[in-house]
Amino acid sequence: MSKKTLIVIGNGMVGHHFLEQFATSPAAKEYEVVVFGEEKQLAYDRVHLSEYFSGSTHADLAMGTADWYADNHITLKLGEPVLAIDRDRKTVTTPASDYPYDELVLATGSYPFVPPIEGNDNERCFVYRTLDDLDAIRASANDARTGVVVGGGLLGLEAANALKSLGLEAHVVEFAPRLMPVQLDTDGGAVLRGKIEELGVRVHTEKATTAIVDGETARLRMNFSDGEFLETDLIVFSAGIRPQDTLARESGLEVGERGGIVVNNQCTTSDPHIHAIGECALWNQRIFGLVAPGYTMARTLSAVLNGDRDAAFTGADMSTKLKLLGVDVGSIGDAHGQTAGARNIRYNDEQAGHYRRMVVSSDGKKLLGAILVGDNSYYDTLLQYALNGIDLPENAESLILPESQGGAPALGADALPDTASICSCHNVTKGDICGAIDAGCSDLGGIKVETKASTGCGGCAALLKNVVDSELEKRGVEVSKDICEHFPYSRQELFHLVKVNGIRTFRTLISQYGKGHGCDICKPTVGSILATCWNEHILATDHVPLQDTNDTFMANMQKNGTYSIVPRIPGGEITPEKLIVLGQVAKEYDLYTKITGGQRVDLFGATLSQLPEIWEKLIAAGFETGHAYGKSLRTVKSCVGSTWCRYGVQDSVGMAIFLENRYKGLRAPHKVKMAVSGCTRECAEAQSKDIGVIATENGWNLYVCGNGGMRPRHADLFATDLSDEELIRTIDRVLMFYVRTADRLQRTSVWMENLEGGLDYLKEVVLEDSLGIGAELEEHMEGIVGTYQCEWKAAVEDPEKRKRFREFVNAPEKADPVQQWTTERDQRRPALESA
Amino acid sequence: MKARTRWDAVCTVEDLVPESGIAVWTENGPVAVFYLPHRLPALFAISHTDPFSGANVLARGITGDLKGEPIVASPLYKQHFSLRTGVCLEDDTVSVKTYPVLLDGNRIRLEVQATQQQPQAA
Incomplete structure (x- = not known):
């Protein structure tokens, strides 16, 4: 049987998404697929278009590669616009030829609307839609000082950001009385305006441009209907989009009064063999100008072409969350409160530039919509309430109040309905997770494999764990605190077993208290516990196989299998002589060199066999290992302090160096x-x-349990005006209590939050010695400080340990063939791209 | 042409690290040799190349067992590979090549494909 032909016109984001769905579906085998694109490039991510000006290339923004199309047997014809559709003969015509089709998909997208203003065809007037547009704007910006964007909507502000990143003084001219009139209300628009003007973008609202003429101080002058004018060197129109429906119109397909190809719930047009998806399609009198509804249409159509009779597009949620010029903006559901009887709750902090509005139903029970400006951290919880129709709590206002004023924490796992989306990368709902549990998955790992949840960006890992734990508990499954299948104990329990029984090797521990041979979870955990308890060299024969590669080779593995080296620079203080040595070593071994956030220097690209040689040189110059590879103290950052600074009241560098030297090498969770x-x-x-x-003025204030990273947390004030001795003693106790009682991979913040009694309890234990273990904690720390050894010094001096650093034990001179290099900004970096 | 194999000596017992791996260079490329003294058999050899990253690093992973299967965890992205079959436990469509390995006196030998081609008749 010969194959049917499916032709797709348009290679934008939605067209590409359709192909991704269709190519992996059963029906793909029945069709030859041909794609026509007007632009020269492969489909790219228009949502992040302005990044093109801040350094992204087409390759960064590309959605697929030519190889992907080839691998999926899709014929790609870029730069070949379709000129006409002949529905009777079922062919499409391009400048090159006629092509027959059996099924035709229109994914032609939209075009920017340019208001009918005299002079809008000036060579310095642009639109903002394609990479070609951006190239033209960039070329024109070379000799321009100012730029105006006409249109203060979502895309307009993106365009203003683009002009700003090209170094222009950017203006936004909006016809409506406020910015983002579709998504925001008057107050929200005002807050957003304030924020954006702070960033140096000038905003002009309620301005209707009547003509564009030659300027006096700049190249162009825009005349407004109120008699005022604005001079600028270039103009970008971003006043909305119109569906690209010309082909459909000319071939006699039904189109809407104000444009758009009319489609039904199956995304099929008035011709049963022609379909339309994305911004060119008019569904239920609506055009969807966002990418997510376009993707939903693409998935629907792919299912329809696979014969799925239930597949239907039934509208889409238009809630959006975005960052415009660095300002958070969110809009959910009925943001303007157009539902009958809707009531509002508003929070407006003009000082901070935060505005939040909840639109609730007349009985106050449901969230209908919301507007957020300045802080989108409230968005996810509000969206769950609105999308899932969850009953609002009694004090609904707490959902938008700052936490310091009694704001509610995020929604608990239990309160989420089955439809709640947990992992947006793989579209996994709470119901999917419950289904996997009911089908027999009984641990987090199994659920990840089964549902793919949390295997995309990983941002939902904590939420997923909460949901899984809560669901398992509900089903009467005891949530296991066992660290892995080899030990039925938590880290803290293992710590006690090791300490109380004087166990010094992994083999003894697993033969007495575990089963099997261990794994990459329990081995490093036990390795860390043994190091804390007995402080033996981590490359001692018994300990080598317990360590992660970074600990084993005392360096940080990078994506191509080479390592980076971070020598300790206590407190960030370094002599010029030592700095020169770092430079010399980096130069000799061609190491990529970067200053870290912790006030030290990271040297990248050393091979395994180079590590001991490099460290020999560093040690000779007085350096020690920086433990950047370990679960241990990294750096003690400091400001320059009272020895130089006009404002300093204590010697912060001196204290930082003291602390760093005291706690260096301490192994922690x-x-x-x-x-x-x-x-x-x-x-x-x-x-x-x-x-x-x-x-x-009187000593030191101590803060504990803060962190940066994925979930930043400010440290809590723990004690005030401590003397040097009091400070050290307190830190000794806090750290040692943490090392002894925290779970594997638990930062101090999570550890403290999980202590029953939290911060107050920690204060009792440490400051008031409520458990009577203060002296023991200090003694334990003293022992560790007293037995500190630089692991690298011990390693380079021991020929047996050095043997571990051979790249290939039978071919010492052999270079790893995959370590290929290229040069960027005058330094070497890996050319390996397969990662 | 019939594929020919050879048992090449790649290192000695002294080169091995108990409960861990080392890398050797063979005619077939880099190979990781693992020595797990508390198991029988105690020697395993798989490709040193991590299929997920393309980097030659598997010998530097942590060894152990999962549900009784001897494994190594990739030090880069932490997938587990069976030391017996080379199959990735997280994604059974991915696997690494395994090599027969034996102890010959003090020497470790691997069975590798001979890449030297036999002279062919014109």
Whole structure:
């Protein structure tokens, strides 16, 4: 049987998404697929178009590759516009030829609307839609100083951002009385305007342009209907989109009064063999100008072509969350409160530039819509309430209040309905997860494999774990705290077993208290516990196989199998002589060199066999290992302090160096970071660290359990005006209590939040010695400090340990063939792209 | 043409690290040799190349067992590979090549494909 032909016109985001869906479906075997694109490039991500000006290339924005099309047997004809459709003969015509089709998909998208203004055809007037448009704007911006965007909507503000990143003074001219009139209300628009003007973008509202003429101080002048004018060197129109329906119109398909190809729930047009998806399609008198509804149409159509009779597009949620010029903006559901009887709850902090509005039903029970400006951290919870029709809590206003004023924390796992989306990358709902559990999955790992949840960007990992734990508990499954299948114990329990029984090797522990041979979860955990308890060299024969590669080779593995090296630079203080040595070593081994956030220097690209040689040189110059590879103290960051600074009240560098030298090498459940600031100006950012110290006139204030990273948390004030001795003693106790009782890979913040009694309990234990273990904790720490050894020094001096650093044990001279290099900004980097 | 194999000596017992892996160079490319003294058999050899990253790193992974299957965890992205079959436990469509390995006196030998082609008649 010869194959049928499916032709797709348009290679934008939606067209590409359709092909991705269709190519992997059963029906793909029945069709030859041919794609026509007007633009020269493959489909690319228009949502992130402005990044093209801040350094992204077409390749960064591309959705697929030519190889992908080839692998899926899709014929791609770019730069070949379709000129006409002959519905009787079922062919399409291009400048090159006529092509027959059996099924035709129109994914022609939209075109920018240019208001009918005299002079809008000036060579310095542009639209903002394609990479070609952007190239033209960029060329024109070379000799321009100012740029105006006509249109203050979503795309207009994106365009303004683009002009700003091209170095132009950017203006936005909007016809409506506020910015983003579709998504925002008057107050929200005002807050957004304030924020954007702070960023240096000038906003002009209620301006109707009547003509564009030659300017006096700039190339162009825009005349407004109120008699005012604005001079500028270039103009970008971003005043909305219109569906690209010309082909459909000319071939006699039904189109809407104001444009758009009319489609039914199956995304099929008035001709049963022609379909339309994305911004060119008019469904139920509506055009959907966002990418997500277009994707939904694409999935629907793919199902329809596979004979799925139930597949239907039934509208789409138009809620959006975005960052415009760095400002959070969110709009959910009925944002303008157009539902009858709708009531509003508003929070407006003009000082901070935060505006939040909830639109609730007349009985106050349901959330109908919301507007957010300035802080989108409230968006996810509000969206869950609105989309799932969850009953609002009694004090609904707490959902938009700041936490310090009694705001509610995020929605608990239990409150989410089955339809709640947990993983948006793989579209996994809470119901899917419950289904997997009911089908026999009984742990997080199994659920990840079964549902793919949390295997995309991973941002939902914590939420997923909450849902899984809560669902397992509901089903009476005891949530296992076992660290893995080899030990029926938590990390804390293992710690006690090791300590109490004086166990010094993994083999002894697993033969007495576990089963099997261990794995990559329990081995490093036990390795860390053994190091904390007995502080033996981590490359001692028994300990080598317990460590992650970074610990084993005392360096950080990079994507091509080479390592990076971070020598310790306590407190960030370094002599010029030592700095020169770092430069010399980096130069000799051609190491990519970068300053880290922790006030030290990272040297990348060393091969396994180079590591001991490099460290020999560093050690000779007085360097020690920086433990950047370990779950241990990283750095103690400091500001310059009272020895130089006009404002410093204590010697912060001196204290930082003391702390770094005291706690270096301490093995912990996770990495530990510290900082010391010399005054309350807090230049060392101590409040974002596990241990933060800020100088006062009378001594030191101690903050604990802060962190940066994915879920930043400010440290809590723990004790004030401590003397040097009191400070050290307190930190000794906090750290050692953490090391002994925290779970595997638990930062201090999560550890403290999980302590029953939290911060107050920790204060009792540490400051008031409520458990009577204060002296023991200090003694334990003293022992570790006393037995510190630089692991690298011990390693380079021991020929047996050095043997581990051979790349290939039978071919010492052989270079790893996959380590290919290229040069970027005058330094070497891996050319390996397969990662 | 019939594929020919050879048992090449790649290292000695002293080169091995108990409960861990080392890398050797063979005519077939880099191979990771693991020595798990508490199992029988105790020697395993698989390709040193991590299929997910393309980097030559598998010998530097942590070894152990999962549900009784001897495994190594890739040090880069942490997938587990069976040391017996080379199959990835997280994605059974991915696997690494395994090599027969034996102890010959003090020497470790691997069975590798001979890449030297036999002279062919014109």
